[in-house]
Amino acid sequence: MWSNLPLFPARASSMAGHVDALYFALVAITAFFTILISALILFFALRFRKSRSPQATQIHGSTALELLWTGIPLGIVMIIFVWSSVIFFMQTRPPKGAMEVYAVGKQWMWKFQHTEGQREINQLHVPVGRDVRMIMTSQDVIHDFYVPAFRIKADVLPGRYTSTWFHATVPGRYHLFCAEYCGTQHSGMVGEVVVMEAGDYDRWASGAVDGSLASAGEKSFQQYGCSMCHRADAAGRGPNLVGVFGRPVLLDDGRTVTADESYVRESILNPGAKIASGFKNIMPTFEGQLSEEEVIGLVAYVKALGDGSANLPLPVNEPNSGTYPVAPKAEGSAAKSDKTATPPAKTVPAKPAARQ
Amino acid sequence: MAGHAHPTVKTFVAVWAALLVLTALTVGVATLNLGPFNPIVALAIATTKALLVLLFFMELRYSTALTKISVVAAVFFLMLLVGLTLSDYLTRGWSSYINPFR
Amino acid sequence: METANSEPKTNYLNADYGIKSWLLTTDHKRIALLYLISITLFFFLGGFFAMLIRLELLTPAGDLVLADTYNKLFTMHGVVMIFLFLLPAVPAVFGNFLVPMMIGAKDLAFPKLNLASWYIFIIGACFILYAVVTGGLDTGWTFYTPYSTTYSNSNVVAAALGVFITGFSSIFTGLNILVTVHRMRAPGLTWRRLPLFIWAHYATSVIMVLGTPVLAITIVLVALERLFHFGIFDARMGGDPLLFQHLFWFYSHPAVYIMILPAMGVISEIIACFSRKRVFGYDFVAMSSIAIAVLGFLVWAHHMYVAGISTYAAMIFSMLTFFVAIPSAVKVFNWTATLYKGSITFETPMLYVFAFIGLFTIGGLTGVFLASVGIDLHVTDTYFVVAHFHYVMVGGTVTAFMGALHFWWPKITGKMYPESFAKLSAVLVFLGFNLTFFPQFLLGYMGMPRRYHAYPAEFQVLNVLSTAGASILAVGFLLPMVYFVWSLQYGKDAGPNPYNAAGLEWQTASPPTTFNFEETPVVTWEAYNYDEIDAPNKGVEVAG
Amino acid sequence: MPDSELAVHNLKHHFADLEQQKATSTFGMWIFLVTEIMFFGGAFATYLIYRLSYYNAWVAGSQTMEIELGAVNTVVLICSSLTMVMSVHFAKLGNRKLTAIFLLLTLLLGFGFLGIKAVEYHGHWVHHEVPGPNFHFEHQGNYDPRQVMIFFSLYFAMTGMHALHMVIGAGLLTWLLIANARGRFTPEYNSPVEMVGLYWHFVDLVWIYLFPLLYLISHHHNG
């Protein structure tokens, strides 16, 4: 117990340095003011103790001083504000091209799903030196994904996706905590993040799995009858989902939303919430029929349908056209028609290379 | 307290009549399609009615400045509650990770 | 009044006898004592829970109590300490006792309402205690949905009702003080002559009146949701759990200023007395109370930075949070400046003041860490936050409360406390406190999450230190119980004004008579007129 | 009791005179109303946020409201405000009889309002519009029925809270009637009547907002 007394957390992500730097700055400011105030109190208390200063001198105040000690702290905190907001902004905006891991929190465990298909519980394997984005949801109450060594934390909410990201810099095993109180075994909802050398990770990732997440999603897409309405031709009653992901979608009430994971998820579980312009609210809700894992598979699949045309902005779908303009990209239609197509086939640029 | 004007029965009846008229008006307007203005008009009428009640029935008009300030303060802090909460809800969509850097 | 001390006089304590005369009293001083007794009991109850928490955390494994029990322990510790102890602590005890006296009034504006608010408090407390004994409550003091509305198996509705009801007690206290300060000041007592204690309580009352009702409606919605599955905060029904957090913190952040502002008022009074000086920058200290009260309403979402709110909202709230730190800074600097060229003595209340300023500075500045979104990201929901709020709440408010208790004890009871024991316990509290909570900052930055029943082994050393500190702290808090009770019987007679302090409350007998003053005083001097009091030969007429 | 004696009797010990006492209680009442504004305000804020998110469901929910009943109830409440203000007026003049009559009228109108509200509630119950396991909403629009349930949750929470205030108000009116019959009020001392008046008007004021927000603003979509 006494052998090691760590007083500082491991520093294992690209964020850690930024957070620590600001932390030390704040520690310095705090130390400065605490020592200043304590020293002044001590000094005054001794210097002006009754035996040395039998009669107090009344001083009513000094506007100059008041301005000074309003102004200086104000200046300091404004600097801190900018500094800390920059860090926060970095942390809330994942870089593009990050690899993605889905997480489902439930009382009281973490379930992870890699796009390649690996599933893990309370353990998360990630490669060193890659950007990893977590896409997370909860099956019940609010949880919180917290890896102190990465200095990141994000609440995991029921009913929607939240996300965070990190870029691990040092291989090793790090604590993973649930940091939002979630009931009896809250303190047992812990695990570890295993940061591996790229090669080790690839070996791990290519271990036996039965197909990628998106292909699992494709199966569900058939199994639950999504494909009856969402077809590549104009015959479907629902919009063609090719190329939808990541694009702005015009809604029937005039708003525009971006088709991100949360939107796709909502479209499946709560289709009435946002209606794509030009369509009727006929899609049944799949709430209660799909597990969170299946939803994640479907999301990954819809995402894979959209990926191929990532660098070609499409117009917003036209009202009443019945279909989305299909991306004039070969991969797009290939993905739709080819039964055996797996996401790597569609995500041509950059990603597959990096993944393999 | 003594010394300043008090509303008379006549004022009360007039205010009452005005309130009834405004009620009829707001019900009437509700059947017209004014697009985004329906809620605005309805709330404007409601606020007029509320002011009538406050100023005359509740005699706020004849009350001390302190009382008036208290009411204004309540409304002000309510606005803060609504406004700052909306600052979250209305900007949630903006921070979709996809937009800025793609 | 010159002969006051020789013969036994009637005062508010002996004016009437019997339980009934206490339970049906409308005298603000007696009601203050009713509050004092109740909250002291609740403090020890909360402290008892705290000791169990600390004992459990002595070892990494969760081996002392079950996980469920642990969750109930910190929840009940938080609920009891916040709603039954700290919120009413200063305003309902010292505010109640002193506000009328300090402004030369016979009583608060609505004495019956005042008594009612104590009963309401007790009824609410009964609900909470009922929840505690019938299986406890395990939601955390924050009642986050959907855990509290759907998943918790504990007695949420009873506890929520208890919080709802004690809320009304707080509203009525605030209303009473607000109206009293506006309407009942003695002739000549203009706003700028008011003691800073009054300003602080005025600001506090504003928060109580504007904030508490929002908590009330939130609690009502939670109870309805739990009873009838309304779906307002339930994601499965399309509701948004974050909305609960917005509404909850809209009250509960300002509520932390309900806890600290009156304590700051106490500090101003004591520091002026024992440095024999007017508080430096009176106007700024007074106005900073108002500024804290107003700005305090604009920052609530700093408890939600990582909860899933929009990035932009988080940044707005972060900025506003930094603003609210400034008026507190102004106060700290002005108190320090007050000491300059004073004539300082070191009675126990003054020791507590020194402790307060130091601990509050650390607590407040670590609040600034938390206000920084980029840091909060890492330390929110860890022991860093736990340490922060114990520094401001225990190091701040409880310390000021102890200071106030010693300072006004002679006024309340007519007896002096034993100075050397008091100093000993002040020192114990200070040392024990720091040993308990300073390690928690380190734990927090290392990543130990709060509300954890078991934890990884590498955190143990610091936890052991913390538990050791808590034991010292417990002794420090138990000691006063002994010597205060002792002093009731054996304490020296205090006389009306043992410290030769300024302020109307000292110009009446100790203990005061039922109506405080024989005659309504007419005020012709500024607050803290220590120059006049201490001026050789031309002392102001101080009774006794 | 002669007036002067009654005045002394009504003066609480800690006030200098009746005037200070009255000013104090009026101000206290207004502060209480401030807390009420914040109380209902929290519910209104919730309403607004969900309306923005679930607009279609809000329209659908709101269209189930019986505008006629709502409008009649608004009129009833406005009339009760008039009778209330009249009773205050006559209490100030020391006219016990008219005070009593108008108080009684106010009370009756209040019961009228509650009665009509009960009819509405019954209608919602029959149509399975009460949140809970029995809730069922035939939806045809572009929204999710669960969102309509949230609308109804807020509807019942807000109108229920309002009705509860009416019930409390009715209790206060009854108390005033008794005190008035006992001759407790004089031209000098009548602040209880005035205080209850303020309270009653405030309850009216809440309804003035509830009516358009719950019944009216989505009505035009019917056409």
Ligand code: HEA
């Ligand atoms: C008495 C109670 C009290 C007080 C006074 C404060 C005061 C402050 N608090 Fe604290 N706080 C709590 C009680 C309190 N807090 C509680 C109970 C929680 C946790 C709730 C829970 O989750 O259970 C909490 C949590 C909390 C959080 C959320 C943490 C999280 O959950 O992630 C934040 C974030 O911004 C915060 C900030 C602040 C700030 C900026 C102040 C400021 O007001 C502090 C201002 C004071 C100073 C700044 C010190 C004096 C200044 C100087 C000596 C001069 C130098 C100054 C500068 C250079 C700025 N507090």
Ligand code: HEA
């Ligand atoms: C006024 C507020 C207040 C006060 C005074 C305290 C006082 C103390 N608190 Fe508490 N605390 C909170 C408010 C407060 N706390 C809140 C709001 C939370 C958050 C809850 C939540 O997460 O929901 C919290 C959480 C909290 C935790 C974190 C639990 C967790 O997250 O898992 C810890 C851990 O150490 C702790 C410790 C202490 C200690 C050691 C004291 C000490 O200062 C206590 C000292 C007093 C005593 C020790 C009393 C002495 C008397 C006795 C010992 C008598 C014994 C009696 C018998 C034997 C019958 N508190």
Ligand code: CUA
């Ligand atoms: Cu999951 Cu805590």
Ligand SMILES: [Cu+2]
């Ligand atoms: Cu806060």
